[in-house]
Amino acid sequence: MKKILLIIIDGLGDKPIKQLGNRTPLEAAQTTNLDKLAEKGVCGSVLPFLFPQDKYPTSAGAHIALFGYMNYFLMRGPYEVAGIGMKMKEGDVAFRVNFATVDPNLKIIDRRAGRIKQIKPLVKSLSGIKINGVKFLIKESYGHRAGLIMRGKGLSANISRGDPKKVEAKAKKIIPLDKSREAEFTAEVLNKFLEKAHQVLKEHPLNKKRKKQGSLPANYLLVRGAGKFKETPGFKQRYGLKACCVAGGGLYKGVAKILGMDLIKVKRATGFANTNLEGKITAGRNALKKYNFVFLHIKATDTFGHDGDFRGKKKFIEKIDKNLKPLPNLKNVLIVVTADHSTCCSLKRHCKELIPLLICGDGTDGVKEFSEKACQKGKLGKIKQLNLMPEILKLARED
Numbered sequence: 001m002k003k004i005l006l007i008i009i010d011g012l013g014d015k016p017i018k019q020l021g022n023r024t025p026l027e028a029a030q031t032t033n034l035d036k037l038a039e040k041g042v043c044g045s046v047l048p049f050l051f052p053q054d055k056y057p058t059s060a061g062a063h064i065a066l067f068g069y070m071n072y073f074l075m076r077g078p079y080e081v082a083g084i085g086m087k088m089k090e091g092d093v094a095f096r097v098n099f100a101t102v103d104p105n106l107k108i109i110d111r112r113a114g115r116i117k118q119i120k121p122l123v124k125s126l127s128g129i130k131i132n133g134v135k136f137l138i139k140e141s142y143g144h145r146a147g148l149i150m151r152g153k154g155l156s157a158n159i160s161r162g163d164p165k166k167v168e169a170k171a172k173k174i175i176p177l178d179k180s181r182e183a184e185f186t187a188e189v190l191n192k193f194l195e196k197a198h199q200v201l202k203e204h205p206l207n208k209k210r211k212k213q214g215s216l217p218a219n220y221l222l223v224r225g226a227g228k229f230k231e232t233p234g235f236k237q238r239y240g241l242k243a244c245c246v247a248g249g250g251l252y253k254g255v256a257k258i259l260g261m262d263l264i265k266v267k268r269a270t271g272f273a274n275t276n277l278e279g280k281i282t283a284g285r286n287a288l289k290k291y292n293f294v295f296l297h298i299k300a301t302d303t304f305g306h307d308g309d310f311r312g313k314k315k316f317i318e319k320i321d322k323n324l325k326p327l328p329n330l331k332n333v334l335i336v337v338t339a340d341h342s343t344c345c346s347l348k349r350h351c352k353e354l355i356p357l358l359i360c361g362d363g364t365d366g367v368k369e370f371s372e373k374a375c376q377k378g379k380l381g382k383i384k385q386l387n388l389m390p391e392i393l394k395l396a397r398e399d
């Protein structure tokens, strides 16, 4: 069986853009190496997976679907929390958290507390709080972000979020989303915690100092992405593959960790446009010596999409392409390049456009270019995201 290198270029697919001569950023970009991989391999388009509750594909949902784990989807919180190295226990409810600024009436002034850089002292002041038998664990991620775990008996993740996702609105009270005792209890305890955290943060010396300096105090926690943790059968158990992950973004590291992949550390791998692409791709190649399955995730394409920056997206795709130069010569490796979903620059959000796919290492199909349009002419046709892993495994097993 061949080894598998799966490269996910987040939010890669797009719609044609007038200013790029009615081409998508991928079509407009100079991509010699991706084109070479397409020419040496087979192509197709992936239909994005959506959970019934979603209007558009989400990164967490899409990754879980493409790895074939929909029955184990935990919502976003647990993956984010795992990604920053917090350990969860069965029954924990986990959230992603923004340190934000609110006024005395809890009206949001800034969802990111003036993009505060150092929240460690604030996090420290909140650790170990226990309310009605529920323990709260919190850890910083980067910038204004953190992860939060509620640990105790009888918790539910079926509660609303506290983040209204816009300024000028009031931070939302958490409400239960069903009539169960567990949801009611969880909402009640979490509201108490958020109030307590607000009191602690308001009085924190770091925030007093920030106010004096004219910076916004980080005085409130906006929570979202509630998910209940349960053990997930690992990649090894599920597919018999020893798997690892090379990623900068916390969510992707978290998904990988929960699916039992080892995390490969790469210096200056950030999940932003300044990420160490060369280091990541070298690390991915080297990991193939030890692992059967390498999941390599590149994030910034999606971020450019959210910003509507199609020129930035095109340029970043070209930068990725340059660093893929050594790949077409890999022996006995199935190289898969695709995305989790498309992110449309014109809409500044995830969209349902078909996702380009190339699989190099088992036959060719005449497609010589890696793009949304060209891939539609490929031999693999339209594949549902859920059928991608079986297809990859089938091709990897062929001689």
Ligand SMILES: [Zn+2]
Residues within 6 Å of the ligand: 010, 011, 058, 059, 060, 302, 340, 341
């Ligand atoms: Zn994504």
